[in-house]
Amino acid sequence: MTRGRSVLFFVPDFFAVVSLEPLKFGRRLFFLMLSVLVLAPFKALAKRLAKRPLVYLTWMRDPTTTMMVNWLDADSHSPDYVLYRRLAAPRGSRWTLARGSRHTFADQKKRFVHHVELQSLQPNTEYVFTIRSQGPTRGGQYFRFRTMPKTLPKHLRFVTGGDMMHDRKRVDAMNKRAAELNPWFALLGGDLAYANGNSNEVGKWDDWLESWMLNCIRRGDGGLIPMVVAIGNHEVAGGTGKVPKDAKYFYSLFPLPAKRSFYAMDIGDYLSLIVLDSDHTERVEGEQEAWLDKALSERAGKVPLVYPCYHKPAYGTAKPPADSNDSSKDPLAQKIIKHWCPLFDKYQVTAVFENDHHTYKRTHPLLNNQIDRKRGIVYLGDGCWGVDTRAVPKPGELWYLAKAESKRHLISVTIRDGKPEYVAYEADGKVIDQHS
Numbered sequence: 115m116t117r118g119r120s121v122l123f124f125v126p127d128f129f130a131v132v133s134l135e136p137l138k139f140g141r142r143l144f145f146l147m148l149s150v151l152v153l154a155p156f157k158a159l160a161k162r163l164a165k166r167p168l169v170y171l172t173w174m175r176d177p178t179t180t181m182m183v184n185w186l187d188a189d190s191h192s193p194d195y196v197l198y199r200r201l202a203a204p205r206g207s208r209w210t211l212a213r214g215s216r217h218t219f220a221d222q223k224k225r226f227v228h229h230v231e232l233q234s235l236q237p238n239t240e241y242v243f244t245i246r247s248q249g250p251t252r253g254g255q256y257f258r259f260r261t262m263p264k265t266l267p268k269h270l271r272f273v274t275g276g277d278m279m280h281d282r283k284r285v286d287a288m289n290k291r292a293a294e295l296n297p298w299f300a301l302l303g304g305d306l307a308y309a310n311g312n313s314n315e316v317g318k319w320d321d322w323l324e325s326w327m328l329n330c331i332r333r334g335d336g337g338l339i340p341m342v343v344a345i346g347n348h349e350v351a352g353g354t355g356k357v358p359k360d361a362k363y364f365y366s367l368f369p370l371p372a373k374r375s376f377y378a379m380d381i382g383d384y385l386s387l388i389v390l391d392s393d394h395t396e397r398v399e400g401e402q403e404a405w406l407d408k409a410l411s412e413r414a415g416k417v418p419l420v421y422p423c424y425h426k427p428a429y430g431t432a433k434p435p436a437d438s439n440d441s442s443k444d445p446l447a448q449k450i451i452k453h454w455c456p457l458f459d460k461y462q463v464t465a466v467f468e469n470d471h472h473t474y475k476r477t478h479p480l481l482n483n484q485i486d487r488k489r490g491i492v493y494l495g496d497g498c499w500g501v502d503t504r505a506v507p508k509p510g511e512l513w514y515l516a517k518a519e520s521k522r523h524l525i526s527v528t529i530r531d532g533k534p535e536y537v538a539y540e541a542d543g544k545v546i547d548q549h550s
């Protein structure tokens with residue numbers, strides 16, 4: 115859509131050239147005809163692009179009985195309606211109309227973000243829906259999704275990764291790989307569109323959302339893949355040490371539980387995603403640390419699968435301070451090691467997902483900042499869904515790394531009979547690493 119957006123800007127510029135030139139009649143006629151021939155298709159294209167809603171799914175509450183349908187569009191008259199029903203409902207069954215709300219997208223260009231939460235859904239059930247319409251329409255655009263199961267099934271898969279889009283081609287390719295794996299959802303660890311909270315780069319969100327909508331459709335059943343998002347430095351003007359208003363597009367697009375960039379997403383009684391903000395718009399220590407302690411203590415011993423996920427790594431691969439190869443010595447990494455990792459150890463989380471370094475990594479099991487093969491926690495990452503890669507230390511060179519590769523990947527997490535298996539895939543399906 116970035117290309118489409120440049121077309122939008124082209125139209126008024128071209129008019130300006132035509133009207134300001136002192137032209138003789140013949141030349142004027144020539145330019146008039148040219149403008150009709152050239153601009154008409156551009157105008158039609160621009161109108162289509164501006165009106166095409168970019169649809170994406172998230173959760174604010176219980177993923178077994180709710181679904182948040184979101185879309186971004188430029189139509190001030192489009193109602194905040196989602197019409198839906200169970201896919202397996204008999205022909206002629208009634209549709210349910212859900213109403214939601216909208217707000218102006220933070221780009222201030224008369225665009226709107228719509229949120230409609232579908233509630234009281236049946237768990238583990240496929241639904242079909244359409245947006246902006248009160249009644250089913252012939253030729254309308256219909257989407258599917260599936261609610262999460264209430265109890266842990268024998269086989270459950272999700273995908274995770276971050277650092278997604280330097281260019282459209284590579285994010286498309288990895289999104290397609292995600293769809294091939296038929297995940298129930300995607301846990302995205304920040305640096306999504308790389309718009310940097312900057313108005314000159316806001317079109318990257320259109321590209322990113324469009325890539326997700328078109329490519330992240332489960333191969334097995336055609337369902338859209340819901341996303342659970344963490345914030346990264348490229349969501350924020352200034353990167354780190356900032357506040358929510360510096361990440362206006364991120365907060366504008368994603369309705370977050372408690373309207374905060376750190377939150378827990380509990381799925382049934384079996385899986386908790388602990389999404390954290392690694393100093394982008396919230397501080398590592400203080401309020402977030404206290405919340406993390408409470409969130410983990412409430413779930414310890416009750417929820418079998420607990421996964422913290424955030425952007426900047428404690429045990430990174432490719433951004434060491436000067437005169438070192440040890441990325442964990444970075445000041446922000448040290449802060450996470452001091453304030454968060456002891457809580458991961460204490461409450462024995464299942465594994466931790468980190469991002470930001472544009473590499474693949476798996477650490478040895480770590481406890482108390484040392485290798486501990488009995489009670490240690492494995493940290494997986496390091497954020498390279500669709501971006502340029504960085505170099506990694508050689509095998510054995512950095513004490514905490516069990517595996518590191520300079521490769522784009524996503525991590526597939528499969529819970530089979532209650533046991534997690536982690537497989538890192540490249541976009542073409544090649545396996546980089548397997549761990550269980």
Ligand SMILES: [Fe+2]
Pocket residue numbers: 277305346347348425469470471
């Ligand atoms: Fe980053």
